[in-house]
Amino acid sequence: xxxxxxxxxxxxxxxxxxxxxxxxxxxxxxxxxxxxxxxxxxxxxxxxxxxxxxxxxxxxxxxxxxxxxxxxxxxxxxxxxxxxxxxxxxxxxxxxxxxxxxxxxxxxxxxxxxxxxxxxxxxxxxxxxxxxxxxxxxxxxxxxxxxxxxxxxxxxxxxxxxxxxxxxxxxxxxxxxxxxxxxxxxxxxxxxxxxxxxxxxxxxxxxxxxxxxxxxxxxxxxxxxxxxxxxxxxxxxxxxxxxxxxxxxxxxxxxxxxxxxxxxxxxxxxxxxxxxxxxxxxxxxxxxxxxxxxxxxxxxxxxxxxxxxxxxxxxxxxxxxxxxxxxxxxxxxxxxxxxxxxxxxxxxxxxxxxxxxxxxxxxxxxxxxxxxxxxxxxxxxxxxxxxxxxxxxxxxxxxxxxxxxxxxxxxxxxxxxxxxxxxxxxxxxxxxxxxxxxxxxxxxxxxxxxxxxxxxxxxxxxxxxxxxxxxxxxxxxxxxxxxxxxxxxxxxxxxxxxxxxxxxxxxxxxxxxxxxxxxxxxxxxxxxxxxxxxxxxxxxxxxxxxxxxxxxxxxxxxxxxxxxxxxxxxxxxxxxxxxxxxxxxxxxxxxxxxxxxxxxxxxxxxxxxxxxxxxxxxxxxxxxxxxxxxxxxxxxxxxxxxxxxxxxxxxxxxxxxxxxxxxxxxxxxxxxxxxxx
DNA sequence: TGGGGTCCT
DNA sequence: AGGACCC
Numbered sequence: 001x002x003x004x005x006x007x008x009x010x011x012x013x014x015x016x017x018x019x020x021x022x023x024x025x026x027x028x029x030x031x032x033x034x035x036x037x038x039x040x041x042x043x044x045x046x047x048x049x050x051x052x053x054x055x056x057x058x059x060x061x062x063x064x065x066x067x068x069x070x071x072x073x074x075x076x077x078x079x080x081x082x083x084x085x086x087x088x089x090x091x092x093x094x095x096x097x098x099x100x101x102x103x104x105x106x107x108x109x110x111x112x113x114x115x116x117x118x119x120x121x122x123x124x125x126x127x128x129x130x131x132x133x134x135x136x137x138x139x140x141x142x143x144x145x146x147x148x149x150x151x152x153x154x155x156x157x158x159x160x161x162x163x164x165x166x167x168x169x170x171x172x173x174x175x176x177x178x179x180x181x182x183x184x185x186x187x188x189x190x191x192x193x194x195x196x197x198x199x200x201x202x203x204x205x206x207x208x209x210x211x212x213x214x215x216x217x218x219x220x221x222x223x224x225x226x227x228x229x230x231x232x233x234x235x236x237x238x239x240x241x242x243x244x245x246x247x248x249x250x251x252x253x254x255x256x257x258x259x260x261x262x263x264x265x266x267x268x269x270x271x272x273x274x275x276x277x278x279x280x281x282x283x284x285x286x287x288x289x290x291x292x293x294x295x296x297x298x299x300x301x302x303x304x305x306x307x308x309x310x311x312x313x314x315x316x317x318x319x320x321x322x323x324x325x326x327x328x329x330x331x332x333x334x335x336x337x338x339x340x341x342x343x344x345x346x347x348x349x350x351x352x353x354x355x356x357x358x359x360x361x362x363x364x365x366x367x368x369x370x371x372x373x374x375x376x377x378x379x380x381x382x383x384x385x386x387x388x389x390x391x392x393x394x395x396x397x398x399x400x401x402x403x404x405x406x407x408x409x410x411x412x413x414x415x416x417x418x419x420x421x422x423x424x425x426x427x428x429x430x431x432x433x434x435x436x437x438x439x440x441x442x443x444x445x446x447x448x449x450x451x452x453x454x455x456x457x458x459x460x461x462x463x464x465x466x467x468x469x470x471x472x473x474x475x476x477x478x479x480x481x482x483x484x485x486x487x488x489x490x491x492x493x494x495x496x497x498x499x500x501x502x503x504x505x506x507x508x509x510x511x512x513x514x515x516x517x518x519x520x521x522x523x524x525x526x527x528x529x530x531x532x533x534x535x536x537x538x539x540x541x542x543x544x545x546x547x548x549x550x551x552x553x554x555x556x557x558x559x560x561x562x563x564x565x566x567x568x569x570x571x572x573x574x575x576x577x578x579x580x581x582x583x584x585x586x587x588x589x590x591x592x593x594x595x596x597x598x599x600x601x602x603x604x605x606x607x608x609x610x611x612x613x614x615x616x617x618x619x620x621x622x623x624x625x626x627x628x629x630x631x632x633x634x635x636x637x638x639x640x641x642x643x644x645x646x647x648x649x650x651x652x653x654x655x656x657x658x659x660x661x662x663x664x665x666x667x668x669x670x671x672x673x674x675x676x677x
Numbered sequence: 678t679g680g681g682g683t684c685c686t
Numbered sequence: 687a688g689g690a691c692c693c
Contacts, residue, residue: 070679135682138681139693346690472688
């Protein structure tokens with residue numbers, strides 16, 4: 001995978017912004033069969049997120065075993081509970097049996113979790129200039145921090161690595177943190193002490209490897225961000241640092257609660273493939289249960305004898321087939337994999353994609369999520385008492401519809417900041433001072449209703465292989481009255497039921513007036529169309545409108561914001577070489593060394609258990625387009641880096657502008673002035 | 678055995 | 687409209 005002399009960083013960029021699609025294509029080609037070592041990706045996973053949200057609202061629960069329930073299972077539980085034998089996704093009854101004093105909290109309403117997730121996400125989005133952030137579910141975030149890391153690598157001072165300063169913005173030299181560039185923050189994946197290692201620690205010959213230096217920098221960035229998440233927001237997290245999304249995410253789970261892991265290449269060894277080889281294929285993100293079982297069935301046809309080569313039953317995740325098993329299979333190849341997975345409806349590049357994942361290659365980009373979701377759905381299940389009559393169904397539909405309308409208003413509108421004159425505001429019939437004008441950021445074009453019949457009640461199917469019985473759905477255009485902000489949610493919802501959802505329901509269940517045995521109802525709006533004049537919403541569903549402004553915020557533009565050259569031929573090589581010879585690129589002292597003095601959990605406490613203080617703090621603080629290029633073609637490391645000895649954060653005042661700047665930021669700061677033209 | 682999401686066909 | 691994937 002990794003070649004010793006990669007030197008591929010994409011800082012040299014065309015002068016003009018590129019069209020998003022064009023840029024993506026270039027990216028694909030570049031990553032096609034190449035290393036894909038040219039990015040730096042962070043993955044954060046908030047530890048037992050739902051439980052943490054509850055704990056932050058009720059700090060007294062922090063020390064008690066806590067489970068968060070949805071219907072009859074625990075969506076998650078805190079680590080105290082896990083100590084007592086409680087597991088994620090465990091039935092509530094079983095959990096109580098294992099831990100009688102378990103505190104169980106209902107988590108069926110996702111609003112508090114959604115709010116907390118958005119607050120953390122807003123912080124991360126604004127934290128690193130030029131980074132892209134992508135949310136996965138409510139509790140995971142990817143960041144592409146390539147630009148910031150490349151920039152900071154160019155600024156490393158080989159004479160004072162221990163007192164390095166990481167710039168979070170090229171625009172504001174004071175924004176950042178100090179760190180020790182002679183070591184990684186947190187854990188690294190093949191552990192330096194590892195028995196097999198004959199390299200001296202994590203060190204020696206390796207630091208002339210630019211990938212490794214970037215990962216070292218990224219580990220400190222990840223450590224800093226996680227510390228902020230914990231200290232400022234009360235959420236601990238696990239982090240993974242690597243060169244693409246799948247590896248970052250995978251390696252993040254190596255040291256799970258409240259820690260982080262950097263996956264580093266080791267020269268002359270294929271440590272990344274070894275890391276992957278040991279995983280069950282089902283554990284690789286992107287390889288789901290369907291693909292897993294198809295592969296398993298092909299490699300070891302169900303009729304035949306059990307695998308001989310495997311000594312242990314290994315009662316872990318399903319199938320037991322590892323990445324190594326697949327790759328070592330006779331004549332295994334992308335083509336064979338494609339044939340195995342080929343079936344009607346299969347994804348086109350599917351085989352090749354899986355093949356790449358099995359090798360740790362993942363060219364997918366970190367996608368900046370729009371402020372508006374592309375879909376909003378509300379659902380409820382009725383396992384215990386399936387719906388069979390129209391009055392029941394209508395009652396539930398109206399509950400769901402009310403909640404849907406409320407969510408549309410919460411997630412798809414924003415405060416209207418138009419400079420409306422007081423008289424026109426008053427004419428809307430609301431008190432002047434308290435008027436909450438909202439306007440749509442994006443509006444859905446489609447309304448969809450889905451149902452699902454009860455698996456066991458009337459029909460067949462009890463198979464474990466059946467992942468919840470399949471849904472059926474019907475959709476229609478969303479009536480425009482659904483967008484009327486002047487009426488109460490419940491009123492809009494009732495009309496929605498009568499005029500849209502009921503007809504959809506009849507289309508779903510033609511010919512039967514009752515007795516459907518419905519175990520699930522789902523109401524969904526989709527196909528969001530951004531409102532013209534606002535650049536912040538989801539992907540255009542139809543021909544409606546494309547979000548032009550977002551298409552220009554491509555990776556190229558982000559990199560240009562930082563734009564320090566990463567040419568290994570220049571002074572940076574000196575930097576890294578010198579770095580190597582520095583006393584120790586020591587192994588992490590300890591697995592939990594990141595937050596030294598701190599005793600136990602966040603302590604943010606969040607004051608009283610104030611119920612809701614919500615509403616849109618999410619919008620602000622995103623990384624602005626700070627378009628200025630630090631051209632650091634030369635001059636770098638020697639000039640301006642005297643033998644500064646000051647232990648902690650030495651500062652200087654800039655003669656040009658009077659800003660107080662950390663000494664290690666001074667060089668960058670001066671270039672800032674030089675740039676100004 | 679939940680209550681959500683995304684993308685592709 | 688459905689299926690695959692993710693949490």
